[in-house]
Amino acid sequence: xxxxxxxxxxxxxxKHLLTIEGLKRQQIVDILDIAESFISVGDQQVRKVPxxxxxxxxxxxxxxxxxxxTTFELAAKRLSADVLKININTSATVKGESLLDMLHNLEAMxxxxxxxxxxxxxxxxxxxxxxxPHVSVINAGDGRHAHPTQALLDMFTIRRRKGEFAxxxxxxxxxxxxxxxxxxxxxxxxxxGVNEVRVVAPKTLIPAQVESLGVHVYHDMKxxxxxxxxxIMLRLQKERMRGAMLPSEQEYFQSYGLTRDKLAMARPDAIxxxxxxxxxxxxxxxxxxxxxxxxxxxxxxxxxxxxxxxMSMVLGRPPAENAPAEAPAKGSAxxxxx
Amino acid sequence: xxxxxxxxxxxxxxxxxxxxxxxxxxSGKVLAVGEAPAGFEAGRVIDARGQVxxxxxxxxxxxxxxxxxxxxxxxxxxTRAAARAGITTLVCPPDTxxxxxxxxxxxxxxxxxxxxxxxxxxxxxxxxKNLQGExxxxxxxxxxxxxxxxxxAHHAIASTEVMRRAMEYAANQDMPVFLHAQDPWLAAGGCAxxxxxxxxxxxxxxxxxxxxxxxxxxxHLIEQTGVRAHFCQLSSExxxxxxxxxxxxxxxxxxxxxxxxxxLTEMDIGFFDSHxxxxxxxxxxxxxxxxxxxxxxxxxxAICSDHQPLDRDAKLAPFPSSEPGISGxxxxxxxxxxxxxxxxxxxxxAIACISQGPAGIIGLSAGLGVGERADICIFDxxxxxxxxxxxxxxxxKNSPFLGWEFKGRVTHTLLAGRxxxxxESL
Numbered sequence: 001x002x003x004x005x006x007x008x009x010x011x012x013x014x015k016h017l018l019t020i021e022g023l024k025r026q027q028i029v030d031i032l033d034i035a036e037s038f039i040s041v042g043d044q045q046v047r048k049v050p051x052x053x054x055x056x057x058x059x060x061x062x063x064x065x066x067x068x069x070t071t072f073e074l075a076a077k078r079l080s081a082d083v084l085k086i087n088i089n090t091s092a093t094v095k096g097e098s099l100l101d102m103l104h105n106l107e108a109m110x111x112x113x114x115x116x117x118x119x120x121x122x123x124x125x126x127x128x129x130x131x132x133p134h135v136s137v138i139n140a141g142d143g144r145h146a147h148p149t150q151a152l153l154d155m156f157t158i159r160r161r162k163g164e165f166a167x168x169x170x171x172x173x174x175x176x177x178x179x180x181x182x183x184x185x186x187x188x189x190x191x192x193g194v195n196e197v198r199v200v201a202p203k204t205l206i207p208a209q210v211e212s213l214g215v216h217v218y219h220d221m222k223x224x225x226x227x228x229x230x231x232i233m234l235r236l237q238k239e240r241m242r243g244a245m246l247p248s249e250q251e252y253f254q255s256y257g258l259t260r261d262k263l264a265m266a267r268p269d270a271i272x273x274x275x276x277x278x279x280x281x282x283x284x285x286x287x288x289x290x291x292x293x294x295x296x297x298x299x300x301x302x303x304x305x306x307x308x309x310x311m312s313m314v315l316g317r318p319p320a321e322n323a324p325a326e327a328p329a330k331g332s333a334x335x336x337x338x
Numbered sequence: 339x340x341x342x343x344x345x346x347x348x349x350x351x352x353x354x355x356x357x358x359x360x361x362x363x364x365s366g367k368v369l370a371v372g373e374a375p376a377g378f379e380a381g382r383v384i385d386a387r388g389q390v391x392x393x394x395x396x397x398x399x400x401x402x403x404x405x406x407x408x409x410x411x412x413x414x415x416x417t418r419a420a421a422r423a424g425i426t427t428l429v430c431p432p433d434t435x436x437x438x439x440x441x442x443x444x445x446x447x448x449x450x451x452x453x454x455x456x457x458x459x460x461x462x463x464x465x466x467k468n469l470q471g472e473x474x475x476x477x478x479x480x481x482x483x484x485x486x487x488x489x490x491a492h493h494a495i496a497s498t499e500v501m502r503r504a505m506e507y508a509a510n511q512d513m514p515v516f517l518h519a520q521d522p523w524l525a526a527g528g529c530a531x532x533x534x535x536x537x538x539x540x541x542x543x544x545x546x547x548x549x550x551x552x553x554x555x556x557x558h559l560i561e562q563t564g565v566r567a568h569f570c571q572l573s574s575e576x577x578x579x580x581x582x583x584x585x586x587x588x589x590x591x592x593x594x595x596x597x598x599x600x601x602l603t604e605m606d607i608g609f610f611d612s613h614x615x616x617x618x619x620x621x622x623x624x625x626x627x628x629x630x631x632x633x634x635x636x637x638x639x640a641i642c643s644d645h646q647p648l649d650r651d652a653k654l655a656p657f658p659s660s661e662p663g664i665s666g667x668x669x670x671x672x673x674x675x676x677x678x679x680x681x682x683x684x685x686x687x688a689i690a691c692i693s694q695g696p697a698g699i700i701g702l703s704a705g706l707g708v709g710e711r712a713d714i715c716i717f718d719x720x721x722x723x724x725x726x727x728x729x730x731x732x733x734x735k736n737s738p739f740l741g742w743e744f745k746g747r748v749t750h751t752l753l754a755g756r757x758x759x760x761x762e763s764l
Contacts, residue, residue, distance in 0.1 A: 005609075006609060021538070098651060098655075099655065099656075100654055120655075120659050121539055121540040121541050121610070121657060121658060122541075122609070122610030122656045122657040123656040125656075126610065126654075126657075130654075142540075142656070143541075143656070143658065144540030144542070145539055145540030180540055183537075183538070183540055207532075207536070207543070208532045208533060208536075208537060208545065209537050212534045212537065213537065
């Protein structure tokens with residue numbers, strides 16, 4: 001199993017989505033293109049396409065989530081799948097059942113897809129190694145490792161706003177050390193060939209050898225934002241704002257909070273992103289979060305289309321082959337970019 | 339039993355022997371090397387032509403899981419696996435359940451090993467009561483019960499004062515202290531080397547400094563207390579360089595390395611292969627090369643298995659939640675032999691690292707000289723075989739080397755002149 005890319009089948013097609021790492025550029029572009037074709041489903045009178053009719057999707061969330069869980073559920077329902085949500089707090093794992101035993105029991109109920117969130121890095125990989133051959137696994141965030149659909153929806157949002165990836169300078173600001181979102185974004189951005197990916201944070205929140213991922217490290221926020229086209233702010237966990245990681249929320253905001261004067265260092269047309277939920281006044285000033293350069297709510301809407309695209313692809317029925325007549329045609333990202 | 343081993347390549351690093359000759363054994367001891375004494379009649383003859391005859395292997399670190407965790411393994415199951423791997427002496431760390439901090443536990447372990455009859459098991463006693471790092475264990479009683487050293491296993495002693503007093507007391511008892519150098523705060527929550535792989539996989543990292551800082555602290559205390567100290571399973575190049583420097587300065591320190599650390603690196607974790615979850619973690623290629631170089635120049639004098647048999651479920655969890663450890667008895671010899679094929683060590687040097695070297699650290703002899711105890715390993719150096727879970731004798735099948743092809747297979751093991759393993763009986 002060592003070194004094997006578990007998420008592709010023998011033909012190199014997406015079987016699971018566990019991480020962005022190892023995906024080819026074209027595979028990412030395909031996902032974004034298919035997401036583009038789903039974007040208008042939400043605007044239709046009947047917000048459903050029958051691509052996953054008869055399929056059962058299980059949302060297996062071992063960690064609290066509102067936004068990701070809801071958008072996965074909505075995405076599955078818009079694809080006409082039956083959706084189960086397992087409440088882990090009251091489930092058998094609390095009673096001592098192992099993760100894999102629980103999984104096999106669910107499998108025995110003829111499920112087709114597990115959407116997994118777990119606090120341990122590698123949980124989705126482990127599950128994908130032990131599910132039945134017909135079952136797909138989508139990683140909805142594992143430990144500090146990966147959150148691939150979040151990164152994909154971020155790429156989708158960037159492409160819609162900026163068009164080409166190649167000329168862009170992207171700054172990711174905040175807790176890089178503990179962020180699965182940042183890791184997936186870095187893999188996606190470098191694979192898509194952006195000009196420069198920067199990570200901006202105090203040394204306590206930058207993991208050792210992060211440069212090996214192909215990023216440039218900045219500890220000075222203004223320097224890190226200079227001429228940036230895209231600014232991605234990361235959520236800061238409250239528990240890291242005390243003790244050994246950071247002295248206080250106030251000091252963090254002063255140095256690394258996105259304010260008008262710091263934003264002024266970036267390009268005038270720079271967009272501001274955040275995977276949410278936002279700590280206003282800690283990572284970002286409300287004035288910026290709600291300002292004209294913010295695309296934060298757009299990210300949330302785009303999340304549904306991107307998750308629909310991924311779910312339809314891993315179950316092997318991309319809309320190009322099976323889309324119903326009412327489903328929109330594959331959109332052109334270039335054409336829609338503003 | 340009188341026994342002759344004929345025509346083998348006898349390699350005995352302790353006595354500087356490396357030649358094709360015969361060995362004759364009586365009353366559990368080596369009676370003669372070369373010609374049999376007049377009137378000697380062997381009750382059994384082993385034809386060792388084409389094979390290597392060497393001292394039985396001594397493994398400085400093997401967890402047998404008994405007492406306390408018999409669901410993972412037992413003394414009987416693991417000593418049987420040891421015999422099949424040419425090992426005749428196993429050193430058992432004190433983190434048993436109950437902890438080896440009383441003579442009763444030492445006696446129990448020895449009794450069970452004697453009952454099983456496959457290998458000798460010697461204990462390390464606890465350095466502090468219940469390994470809690472607060473009150474000194476009764477080291478004198480433990481020594482009288484047969485403990486060959488004292489250790490706090492993987493339980494860090496937070497208080498430098500307690501560590502100093504423990505070392506002083508151990509020095510007073512003339513007992514070597516076995517140290518697992520890892521700063522508990524820097525390592526807390528980590529499961530992989532802090533570096534390229536941990537950043538990529540988002541695994542909480544254990545920095546190299548967790549080891550080097552602890553080694554530095556212990557070296558200062560060793561210098562002050564004059565205790566004999568042995569560093570267990572070092573993992574970083576910097577740490578072994580610090581040990582080499584201390585040895586150069588005349589400090590009474592030795593060190594060992596786990597066999598897997600000489601072959602695997604952080605890269606072997608791949609996509610979360612929990613079989614590569616070990617403590618200390620697999621580090622960089624540079625560290626691996628540094629460990630090899632330390633072995634070659636002699637600042638590391640022993641290779642151990644760091645045997646930790648686990649049940650199947652222990653590795654069936656996401657990497658950070660899986661239990662660390664490798665079932666290592668059955669790969670100790672063959673991994674060491676691989677260092678010979680790779681040109682790092684000569685065959686006698688390699689054998690010394692798993693016999694004479696570790697034996698010296700616990701105050702035993704491991705030689706085949708006349709009158710010495712006939713603990714002997716005979717192996718075919720040219721036989722190829724593949725490690726498979728079903729073929730492992732250990733109850734723990736948790737090995738990252740499953741599927742590897744190895745060269746060199748044990749055919750006979752003698753424990754005090756008695757066959758504890760023979761491939762003929764398989």
